[in-house]
Amino acid sequence: MHTPVPSAFTGTSNMIAVLVLLTEFGMFRAPLLRSQLRLYALQSFLVTILAGFLAISHHIPELYALGIISFVLKVLIVPYVIRRFLDRAEISLSDDRSLGVASMTLLAMAVSVVGFFTMNSIHFDSAALPTAALDISMAVVLVAFLLAILRSDVVSQAIGFLSLENGVSIASMVVASGLPLVIDIAFLFDLLVASVVFGLLMRVHHARAKTLSTENLDRLKG
Secondary structure: OOOOOOOHHHHHHHHHHHHHHHHHHHHHHOOEHHHHHHHHHHHHHHHHHHHHHHHHHHOOHHHHHHHHHHHHHHHHHHHHHHHHHHHHHOOOEOOOEOOOHHHHHHHHHHHHHHHHHHHHOOOOOOOOOOHHHHHHHHHHHHHHHHHHHHEOEHHHHHHHHHHHHHHHHHHHHHHOOOOOHHHHHHHHHHHHHHHHHHHHHHHHHHHHHOOOEOHHHHOOOO
């Protein structure tokens, strides 16, 4: 049976989604917190490009506004706030990792493969983005969740949570790209609240412990 050649829209969408996943892997290898932050900004920018590309291709006006708001919030404001905190605290290096870089990367690859093929088995048909983007978005979510677990500094954990939202954003564009704008903005407002909370936690934790490591909190486990 002849396999149809993917369209330019499908190929471009899948390529952007793969780049989002690759930036997530890059966060595991980034030795500097500022490098992780730049990768998060790049990842958010790619998600914004994907939203704009989808808006142009399928004529969805809501996605134009969503892309602009997402760019301002996730590419400019959130990285700026975290970078200001790092500059004031004079911190550049990540604290201890619970695993080595190679071990974390291999584990992240295994988790992403599980997420990809798990979603691929659902056979969801999307009228907007190709279904492969949904499979990749699940891989992004799981790898981001793993980043928040394995890295033992509060900034990496915050970036893991924020980048998890980027994976959810791609999934929402696949599943429900035509949602009303007010609902999309509500999701971004939740992200803004989470960013403020993480900013306060980072300040309080660093002021009390004089470090960004969360290993001392692990001792409180029962």
